[in-house]
Amino acid sequence: MSGAAFLSIRNGDILRLKDVPHLAPAEFRDHILRGVDSGWRIVSLFGKPIADRYVRLYAVMANDRQGSLSLCSADVTDQYPALTGECPQAHWFEREIAEQWGVIPKGHPWLKPVRFHEVYRFGTDAWGRDPSKKILPGVTDFFQVRGEEVHEVAVGPVHAGVIEPGHFRFQCHGEKVFHLEISLGYQHRGVERSLIGAPAKRVFHYMETLAGDTTIGHATAYAQAMETLARCKVPARAQALRGVMLELERLANHAGDLGALAGDVAYLPTASYCGRIRGDFLNLSALICGSRFGRGMILPGGVRFDLDEKNIAELLSRLNGIYKNLCGAVNLLWDSPSVMNRFEGTGTLSAEACENLGLVGIPARACGLERDIRFDFPAGIYRLAQLPVSTYTSGDVFARAYVRWLEVQRSVDFLQNQLATMPEGPVSETLAHPASETLTVSLVEGWRGEICHVAMTDKHGHIAHYKVVDPSFHNWMGLAMALRGEPISDFPLCNKSFNLSYCGHDL
Amino acid sequence: MIAAWLNFLIVLFAAPFLLGIVNRTKAFFAGRRGPPLLQLYYDLAKLLRKSAVISRTTGFIFWLGPVAGLAAVFCAAMMVPFGNARALVAFNGDLILFAYLLGLMRFFTVIAALDTGSAFEGMGASREVQFAVLAEPALFLGLAALTLQTGHFSLSDIYASLTWETWGKAGPTLALIAAALLIVFLAENCRVPVDDPKTHLELTMIHEVMVLDHSGPDFAAILYSAALKFWILGMLIVRLAVPVTLGHPLPDGILFLSSMVVLAVLIGIIESVMARLRLTKVPQLLIVAIAFSILALILEMR
Incomplete structure (x- = not known):
């Protein structure tokens, strides 16, 4: 180039x-x-x-x-x-x-809707659908495999667990999956469209709930974009606090995922303890800002809550205790042959497939691809305190679990360092009006992977166009590919090892 | 005869209790308090008060399934001795009827599942039958080895004649049979490592997925049948492992009941310390059970 x-x-x-x-x-x-x-x-x-x-x-x-x-x-x-x-x-x-x-x-090989909404430009529907009829999610063509003993299994959008809606179509031969097709869009809210004309008060709440478990990730990406457009310099202490919140979010989700992976193979001890430990991490976020999911913490221009010495000390001591518990619970996983037997060799993706599909975040790093915004495109605190990229090479469920564990260890290190050496100063800066007719790309490594926000302003400095790409948007196809040739009974385990967001995709 | 009736009633009443103990053991390992020991009784009471929702795509087979299944396991329970005490029904060759009554129960569960026409339930039925093909020979051959060892053809006689001396005489045979029966027990009762009774993931289920469409009293019948099956298969192992006769029905009965509780705790421990097998590996485990049974049989025939 x-x-x-x-x-x-x-x-x-x-x-x-x-x-x-x-x-x-x-x-x-x-x-x-x-x-x-x-x-x-x-x-x-x-x-x-x-x-x-x-x-x-x-x-x-x-x-x-x-x-x-x-x-x-x-x-x-x-x-x-x-x-x-x-x-x-x-x-x-x-x-x-x-x-x-x-x-x-x-010439697109499989052109079909992604989210099942009406076209944004009147009268231009790509499939020539009748504009007077309501478009229903999941009503479209699906891949079909024909032949004797081939059968189709449809799962969702309503699932047995308390999870988000998504439709999965399996083409199976006995227990073996030939092809999986994933159809989403049930949670489409039209967030990007509603951002046009911002800054507006409501926008920030949309950002915090783009994907509910990535509150800090998306909120930081948005705040970063707004600050760039307004040419605002965020105080160092605010940057450090954002880093702390982002890593706490990562820790909570990784701990929860490791527990859920254990739960999916019916390995009880880790499943139960990690479930509790996830809550402990969430409580650390609550200690800082009063919300377990970090709602209201990030502010364009800085952060809303500061940490005093007493809270830092408490945060550090609680973090050490929680981390010790987590080590005990997670190391049980790697030490159990029955668990390793389930994780290893399940849902394997090659590095080549990963590269071709453009996967990001944990699934990419689990194939050995070094993709981490905190390292490759650092912003904020990560410019000063870089985290090494955690990778593994096998590309299977084990690799995805193990990469999470490596990241947990490095995030805990990061937190301990940052909390011990917090920069002094204010935690927020007033934000000017965004510059007119400009554009910025804001990248953040959320716990799932790369979050990309692109913001453009019009001649009054209002948002003219806003584009969000959640890591799930890249990675859903990876899940579908990982399942090829696998037994259908391993789907839940593979799915959990990706743990992608439905609402982050559907926006 | 009165004692046999009494014992049978105890079995009918106590069977759901064992699952409570399994769940409490698992909860202990998970660091939780766990559900009440009597939870299954509460569940049964709740389900019996509800009405059943029946899918329009199903026929009479669907409601026949749970009833026929319960009847089959009920009859099988009549043939199972209470420790060393004779069963309500005992005759030469009753062990064959016993095994086939369990087979009949499975048959009805499977066709009721197929009757729903759901992809999930079809998958579950296919898995259940696939594994049964391997679990049944293990059970049969194990019982055959026991028959050869004791020289009796009735479950009651076989289990009444087992003593510590039998272990001294034919320890390896009995150990192999006990191991085979334990694997069959785990498979037939859908326990870890074969199945996960607690999972909500339909795609991984075996037994649970076949009964997803049942509700109300039908579902109560299914849960209760499963508890009875747990008991009667458990008894085959317990009396084999602890063939102690104290000489009086009351202490014998108490000893037997406490051994059953120990078995439930053991199952809870197994479920707590290991993960489920990959579904494709389950047949390998069952083939191990068959191999154990055959080996026991060969040891007895030499």
Whole structure:
């Protein structure tokens, strides 16, 4: 990737909209394909309507090794040559573009809706559906396998556990899964659309509940974007506190996931203890800001709550106690042959498949790919205190569990260091009005993986377009692929090892 | 005869209690207090007061399943001796009827599951039958080895004739049979490592998924049948492992009942310290049980 088409930016940089390289659709496509061939990956690919019939496609790409992001755009009308055929990581993005703007990626191998909502531009439905009829989620074509003894199992959207709605279609031969197709969209709320015109008071609450278990992750990404647009410098102490909250969120979720993985293989001790320990971590968040999920902590311009010496001391001593318990509970897992037997070799993804599908977060690192925003594109406190990337190579359920455990250990280290050496000073800065006609890309490593927010302002400095990519958006396809050739009875275990968000995907 | 009736009534009444003990043991290992020991009784009482919801896609087989299953296991329970005390019904060859009554119970559960036409229940039925094909020979051959060892053809006679001397004489045989029966016990009662009675994940279930559509009194019948089955298969192991006869029905009965409680605790411990097997590995475990039974049989025939 070089030449005029290449605009390299960093995480949290601001640039003027008119500086975004503008290409012809064919060039745009070539540019992305060449980039993907030479080690770049798609972070976000989305459309934004501009005058009349045009939709401007934006591509945000990342090169993890160089730590650089690149941006480019192209204007299309009602169709353009699809990328997915040659670049599978565009698959979900192109379906989204077709659904939202009625722009058809020509030659897309499996073009169907992602979230089942009405098209945002009147009269341009990509599938020519009757606009007077309500669009129902999950009503679409599914892959079918034909032949003797092949059967189809449909699971959800209503599940037996207290989990979010999603529909899973398995094509099975006996117990073996040939193909799994995942259909989501049941939780679509239209968050991105409601952000247009922000800053508004309500927006922040949307951000905190984009994916309820990633409150700090998404709130930080949004705050970071707003601060960049307003050219606001966040005080060091606020940055440290955000880091503390983000790692606490990671700890709580990883502890919960390790317990849930044990529960799925009916390994009782770890399942029960980790369930409780997750609550202990959540209580640490509550100690800081009064909310177990960190609601209300992050503020564009800083954080809302400070920590005094007494609370820091209590936080540290409680953290040490909880960590000791967690070590006991989790090490039981690795020491039980019956558990290892279930984890190892289950739901294996190759590093190559991971790379092709553009996976992020834990599933990618479990295949040995070094992808971690905190390391590759650090912002805030992570510029000063970098965490090593935790990877494992086998790409199976065990790897995904073990990467979580490595991250837990490193997050605890990070917390101990940060809490011991908190910078002094204020915890928030007043935020000016965002600059007009600018754009920023804000990346945060949430506990699930890479969170990407792209914000653009209009000439009054209001949000003209806002794009959120939750790590789940990249990773659902990974789950479907991980299940190929596996016994259907291992699906819940694989699913739990990815633990993707439904509402983070559906937005 | 009166004693046999009394014992039978004790079995009918006490069977759900054992599952309470299993759950409390598991709770102990999990660091929880756990449900009350009598929880299953409360559940049964609650379900009996409810009405059943029956899917429109099902036929009479669906409601026949739980009733026929309960009847079959009820009859099987009549043939199982209470420790060393004779069963209500005992005749030469009753062990074959016993094994087939359990088979009949499974048959009705399976066809009731298939009757719903649900993909889940079909999967569960397929798994249940697949594993039964391997569990039944293990049970049969184990009982055959016992028959050869004791020279009796009735469960009551076999178990009454077992003493510590039998262990001295044929220890390896009895140990192999006990191990085989324990594996059969875990498989037939859907315990860890074969199945997880506590899971909510339909795709991993074996037995639980077959009864998902049953509700109210039908479901109570299913839960109660399962508790009875737990008891009668457990008894086969307990009396084999602790063949002590004190010579008076009362202490004998108390000893037997406490051994059953110990078995329930043991099952609770097994469930607490290990994970479930991968479903594809379950047949391997059952083949081990068959191998144990065959080995016991060969030891007796030489």
